Amino acid sequence: MTILLFTDVCLVLLVLTIGASIVRARDAFEAAIAFAIYGLLLAIVWVRLAAIDVALTEAAIGGGMTGMLLLGAAARLRLAGDDHIRASLRVRLAAGILSALVAAGVAGAVLLPPEVIPTLAPKVMENLASSGLGNPVAGVLFVYRALDTLLEKVVLLLALLGVWSLAPDGAWNGRPAIRLYARLNGTLTFLAQLLPPIGIVVAIYMCWIGAKAPGGAFQGGTILAAMWLLVIVAGLESIPSIGGTWLRIMLVIGPVIFLAIGTAGIVLANAFLAYPAGYAKPLIVAIEVALTLSIAAAPGMLAAGPPQQEQRQ
């Protein structure tokens, strides 16, 4: 497999080059573009590390959504003036030495594996059959470490509350100030009409396949969020105000159903977040569907930013 090794060397060099260009970019906007490219590129790295689930998440969230968020912010802040200042030579030198030391330390720690590689993989595979799932990563997310996954959804909501709470008093319950497409453009309208139906099908496929192959609620939900934002950016739909009942129902339905099923587990299966024997798979699928809806709403609203006074359309 020398060919693959060669590709891997090129891949790593390219990732480092793009990573360096994020740091060296002249303004924040160029850095944000480079970061979006970097996120998409990392998906290929994750494929090479045999982590397909992570590759899907990275392409969707690391490349797409974070890119959208940072590009919007960079464009907004550019108006505030961008005299690029850098730290003095002494600071840069010290930071360089410190960073090199940290990198060397981490490299040493990762490169020298312990005698016996600690892993829970055999245990995961052993018990996976009883959950009815075929995807070990989904098994970890929804069976063994379900509490992490539940709390992660809560973190998304908390972050959203944090973003919203930064709005000026008068803007509460307003609409987020997402950057729309400035120039009216038939091409974008066409794209925003054509791509979302395909995206929705792909999202449902992702959510469904997640039980037995890489995929799942995160990836499916993020695709829905991206398609939603695409329609909004094209100006075909207006973004909901943050007080909207439907929006709020969408946001909480995932964690609420997850929590309800988890609480029911105390009675039915003798432990919080445990599933009664034989019903694990249908319950997990129910949770995933609800989570997909919530994940569609939360990152979309996070990328849109805090609400603003009602003036822009």
Added chain:
Amino acid sequence: MRLGLELFTFFSLSAGALFFLAGTIGLIRFPDALTRLHAITKVDNLGLGLVVLGLVTRTDGAVGALRLVTIWLLVQLSSAIVTQLVAGALSQQGPHR
């Protein structure tokens, strides 16, 4: 029959790879942004089409082949429209190099 298929795959993939190379050369050598855009979109899409064509014979069954072709169609569609968008942004920016 089998040898024929293998040869078909081989030539199709090689042609696809050549198109990607041509696209990158165009990106490096062409003088202005619009022609560079033209080079990477048209040529790379054709290259991807040829790669998919070569891979179709290697998948198991019609469903696998259909998946590949669907992905190619999606790329074709989105890339064509996005190119229009980028070109629009470029032409609004006025003459430049």
Added chain:
Amino acid sequence: MNSVLLGVASFIFLTVALGLIVVIRRPAGVDRLMAAQLLGTGGVAVLLLLAVGTESPATEDVALILALFAAFAAVAFVRDTPLSGNSGRSR
């Protein structure tokens, strides 16, 4: 035969990497818009070849998602790129 697939994947990846580096290095911001395009087609081709070459069909799904989000990122690029007239961007 699989090594042919991987060889072609390697070759296409090289051309894409070269293109990306050129695009990122260009002084004017306009060329950077094409980077998503480049990954959207070239990256998809590489991933499809890897999927068939290493016999992991799930990799095809990564190609699908990459195609979708490359288009999404390109829309964000175009949305936020300043027009030469009204921006205070320094050259």
Added chain:
Amino acid sequence: MNALPLFASCAAMLMGLGLYALITDPEPLRKILAFNLLGSGVFLAFGVISRRVAATEFEGDPVPQAMTITAIVVAFAATAMAVALVSRLVEAGGRATVASEASEEPDADGGAS
């Protein structure tokens, strides 16, 4: 499995790069970018650790992979929160930097580091 040390060094270097930019760049938005770069290095190191079990019969360890997925989502949420804070900072203060005037010098040629 030969490529594993390669990805491990890549992860470490990305962490170093992110840390360097996090310290030296005074613009808050670029500090956020740098922090994400640093984070992606950490995630990649996790990916390498999950891939170590490939010596046995598994392709990769699902536990670190699942943790990485959670981490990517949480990093996105934190980034969104940080971006909102920076936007508010600029609205309130009008300046997109946290540099103090005395210790900084303008970047003359833009980009050379």
